[in-house]
């Protein structure tokens with residue numbers, strides 16, 4: 001996505017030496033992530049909690065852990081697939097500035113729908129709205145950050161993104177504490193409502209800070225002519241009809257509708273999408289030899305990224321349930337809500353991100369290549385699940401484990417995340433063929449969707465397999481993928497043709 005408008009770098013007072021607009025976007029994204037991670041911390045716990053009562057461990061929908069994890073995986077996958085559509089709307093119809101505003105309002109609406117007690121329909125509709133709104137807001141807000149800087153101001157822009165990433169994690173850190181506390185002490189729906197209020201604060205300060213953004217992202221970068229709009233709307237309509245028809249067919253075959261039908265249909269579509277996308281890119285005939293080679297390298301990174309998020313994002317599902325059901329969360333005579341443990345990764349990111357960045361800068365040319373960092377990340381994320389085998393065995397035998405197991409696992413996961421997530425984003429922008437920067441970023445997020453979908457479906461095996469074998473098999477598979485990538489890394493590096 002591109003941003004037109006006059007860059008506001010250097011105008012007015014500054015925010016840590018950066019344009020003041022960065023503060024506005026920092027806070028918008030902080031509150032959006034607050035709402036996203038606050039709700040995410042509660043979602044799976046709410047799905048599996050038995051219906052009796054109003055607070056954890058009861059008061060939920062009583063769905064099995066396997067099905068709940070699949071629902072959660074598909075929801076997350078939807079969140080990361082919608083930027084494909086959101087980016088298009090921003091680039092070709094509304095401009096990023098408006099897309100962020102509309103996205104924020106839709107997200108807040110989604111959270112408030114989830115806050116309505118005893119209404120399953122509004123709960124599911126709320127989830128869909130959050131996914132749709134995030135597709136508009138998330139890619140556009142990052143794109144506005146980029147638009148704050150003049151071209152050529154690369155180092156300040158990179159530093160700006162690092163500050164922005166802190167905002168993401170600050171929101172992700174505070175939210176589970178607030179929403180988890182409210183859900184545990186009042187009821188689930190107040191927890192969901194708190195997420196909605198977070199997003200409303202974000203929208204309010206985005207509107208109030210509008211002046212600090214000048215006219216960045218106001219114009220529509222590449223307006224779509226009416227016939228293109230008609231074609232895109234037509235195709236979207238067709239896709240919706242296909243989804244509804246497939247869901248109906250699944251329900252018919254299975255003898256009655258259930259939410260699993262929607263989960264399975266969306267999973268199939270999300271897995272087919274990247275195949276279509278990559279085929280189109282490779283067979284477009286527009287790529288130079290170097291671009292072709294870089295795209296093949298990107299495909300390798302895409303697959304590795306999918307394996308990574310498949311495990312990493314289970315922090316909000318499998319590990320979250322583990323915290324609720326199989327962990328001793330007592331500190332003195334205070335029993336910490338399970339959702340609190342969702343704050344561990346973001347606070348660790350805030351602590352370790354500057355350290356990782358400093359190490360890469362210090363190593364300079366001796367820093368590991370992107371492919372090598374990815375390989376280490378896969379080994380790390382796999383290891384984190386292999387470690388979970390030990391408390392998993394205790395849980396399978398009906399015992400509670402110390403909370404330090406999960407904290408230790410989150411430390412390994414955070415280090416792996418810092419090897420892969422920022423590296424992947426930056427490599428994606430540098431590997432993109434001419435004029436395809438935003439498309440490739442959307443494709444990067446699609447790798448997260450693919451991982452979450454597969455993770456969600458695999459976790460269905462949880463109910464029959466038991467925790468220890470589940471963690472062991474998935475963890476070993478990721479380690480194996482990491483070792484293969486380790487061996488292939490010199491080749492992948494050559495395929496990247498000059499991109500480190």
Ligand code: GLN
Pocket residue numbers: 033168309421448
């Ligand atoms: N934690 C980051 C965020 O919430 C990255 C998530 C991702 O790329 N899957 O923005």
